[in-house]
Amino acid sequence: xxxxxxxxxxxxxxxxxxxxxxxxxxxxxxxxxxxxxxxxxxxxxxxxxxxxxxxxxxxxxxxxxxxxxxxxxxxxxxxxxxxxxxxxxxxxxxxxxxxxxxxxxxxxxxxxxxxxxxxxxxxxxxxxxxxxxxxxxxxxxxxxxxxxxxxxxxxxxxxxxxxxxxxxxxxxxxxxxxxxxxxxxx
Numbered sequence: 001x002x003x004x005x006x007x008x009x010x011x012x013x014x015x016x017x018x019x020x021x022x023x024x025x026x027x028x029x030x031x032x033x034x035x036x037x038x039x040x041x042x043x044x045x046x047x048x049x050x051x052x053x054x055x056x057x058x059x060x061x062x063x064x065x066x067x068x069x070x071x072x073x074x075x076x077x078x079x080x081x082x083x084x085x086x087x088x089x090x091x092x093x094x095x096x097x098x099x100x101x102x103x104x105x106x107x108x109x110x111x112x113x114x115x116x117x118x119x120x121x122x123x124x125x126x127x128x129x130x131x132x133x134x135x136x137x138x139x140x141x142x143x144x145x146x147x148x149x150x151x152x153x154x155x156x157x158x159x160x161x162x163x164x165x166x167x168x169x170x171x172x173x174x175x176x177x178x179x180x181x182x183x184x185x186x
Contacts, residue, residue: 005070007118011109015074019118022069026078027059030071033078037101043165044136049081049101068122072102072111079103082115084122084131096128100143113146120150124179131179136162137171144173152177 007019022030034042034049047054058069066088072080082100087093098119102112123131133152135144152175160169 009072009111009114011106011111011114013109015106015109017079017106017111017114018073019070019115020073021064022059022062022071022081024059024062026071027055029078030059030081031055033071033081033103034101037103039165040139041101041104044139044162045099045101068119070115070118072106072115074106079106080111080115082112082119084119084128086123086126086128094127094129096123096126096131098131098133108142112143113150116146116150120177120179129179131177133175133177135173135175136164137173139164139170144175147175147177150177 005020009017009019011017030049031052034055037049042048042050049055049058061067065086067083067085069081069083071078072082080100080102082098085097085099087095096119098116100112100115102115120131131152132155133147135147137144137157155174155176158172158174161172162170164170
């Protein structure tokens with residue numbers, strides 16, 4: 001399914017970006033990207049993208065049936081990373097999990113929305129029936145609003161579920177999107 005890439009985008013402010021799947025040789029660029037993301041933005045990730053060993057694992061374990069990652073490039077540098085994670089066996093194999101990180105300087109330009117739409121298409125092509133995305137309330141409110149616009153629904157809010165780096169508890173919102181087999185089914 002890599003035949004759809006590279007994909008050129010024009011963002012809300014008229015700047016250009018290119019979407020491409022993560023490849024092994026992108027490890028250094030991805031590490032530079034995450035190293036420039038503020039700690040408060042990385043804090044709630046399952047693994048720290050500013051850790052070289054984590055990036056090495058992501059860039060070399062390219063099992064695209066389980067994890068498919070796309071990078072957004074502007075001026076020869078990574079400015080966003082989005083991932084579709086799925087179980088390949090068992091009771092959750094029909095569910096995909098979306099994660100996205102966009103550099104602060106390119107937020108609110110619809111880059112994240114374009115990347116999510118790209119991964120939604122991939123999920124549909126893969127037979128995934130539901131997509132899940134998790135958010136920290138109060139810190140990722142603009143991402144929550146974008147998810148609502150893409151027909152994600154709030155499934156639950158886990159009160160005081162995660163801790164920020166200062167030890168304050170925050171609410172954790174789980175959102176789900178039910179997928180169709182074709183765009184015309186919407």
